[in-house]
Amino acid sequence: MKKHFISGLMLSALLIATACDKKEQTYELKDFQGLSLLGDSLNIPNRTTAQVDALTASLNEAKAKFEANPSEMSTIWLGRRYAYLSDYQKAIEVFSEGLKQYPNSYKLYRHRGHRYISLRQFDKAIADFEKAYELMPKGVLETEPDGAPNKPNIPLSNTQFNVLYHYGLAHYLKGEFAKAEPIYEELLANYCDNLDLFVATTDWLYMTLKRQNKDEEAAKLLTNILTETKVLETAKELTEIANAIMLDKVLGYRTEIIENDSYYKRLLMYKGELPVEELFKTNNEDVALSLATQGYGVANWHLYNGNIAKAKEILTQVLSGTSWAAFGYIAAEADMKRLE
Known part of the structure; x- marks a missing residue:
């Protein structure tokens, strides 16, 4: 047709x-x-x-x-x-x-801040997320309904998560990595109640640490990222790991990552358990979004390994795509501008 x-x-x-x-x-x-x-x-x-x-x-x-x-x-x-x-x-x-x-609607501030990020107005976004954080109830998870439901039709995020996630992101995009770090740490500790939220937050925190040359802390963060094979090999030890990927295989909870497979792949790549070229392959229906997300991870990998020329090449590839509202795309813009 x-x-x-x-x-x-x-x-x-x-x-x-x-x-x-x-x-x-x-x-x-x-x-x-x-x-x-x-x-x-x-x-x-x-x-x-x-x-x-x-x-x-x-x-x-x-x-x-x-x-x-x-x-x-x-x-x-x-x-x-x-x-x-x-x-x-x-x-x-x-x-x-x-x-x-x-x-006093922290939810309205949360959504407006998100769209300020989409339009690259980071200072306005940060101001909105500061206000949203001030107003929102802490220590609870208020499920946020999806506007574009995933295949299982399971809402995965909560308002508190989205406030902190985008708050940290706005600082990251401005290059304010020291400010982003504690936000992501609080998010990881208190508001990631499923695997999708955990891998997304871990990924941005890892990148934030690497940008500050906190290599040991970043590497330690990756110890919580396990493949299914590794989980089955170390099942007796997993009860001591708070947020390990695939921990649910042992405890009987939901086993799959529903939406954030791209972030999981980036983490496995950083850990050396997934070849770099695999990140340019995608089964996601939104190919442009996946390539923006995964491509940005590849550019990061080259930056971390000191290959600036290759990183710029990959960033250019990401920016040739159409998903200009994707966070990986915006981050690619920010990095390219810093590398000019």
Whole structure:
């Protein structure tokens, strides 16, 4: 079957009913969203007609719920639906309006901060996450529903995790690794209640430590990353390991990593248990996202091994992709700018 693609410019002409005002108005999806750290235009990605239709239907549903009841949660979902269309400017606008109505909403701060990262506005993101952290309840895990559910339809993240995860990320992207480190450590200790969250946090903390030349601490962090074979060989010792990957094989909990396989592969590569070239292979349906994530890991590996020329080559490859909102893509921009 022939696929029909709608370009960013064509999307600009797509009219969707606005959800920020109950009056009859129209919403125009802007192709241009901002500039990358390297000065390139960030434009709405190409999508198939079917993808646009599905995203538009979800937006219209969120609009209807918001109009019926402009609650904190319906405001959050409205902003999230704009973000899924890659209109991060509009999403930020919705979250900002929501914060006027709900000034103590750590959830609104969390989501707005995320989209400030998407648009490379790191200082604004950090300010939002500082506020979200101040306001959020500590020591609890509030499940955050998924806007794009995974295959098992199991929400994996929690609000507390997302506040700290993106807070640390914003500092990392600014090159403020000493500030990112304690944030990731707190996250790892208190808010990673499944394997997906654990591998994602461990990966960013590992990179943060390596950027500070804390090689021994980084290597120690990798001792918690085990392959299934290693787990079965050392089953008697695993009860003493707090957060080891595949620990659930012994204890009887969920065994698979559902979403963050790319982070797991990066960690195995850093540990020397997965060949570097394997990270350019992916079975993920979102190939562009996986290559941005895994490709950035390969560039890091070359940086850690002193091969700056090869690292820049891989970073260039990552930046030739289309997933400009992916964290690996943004991190590749930040590193490339520092290496210029």
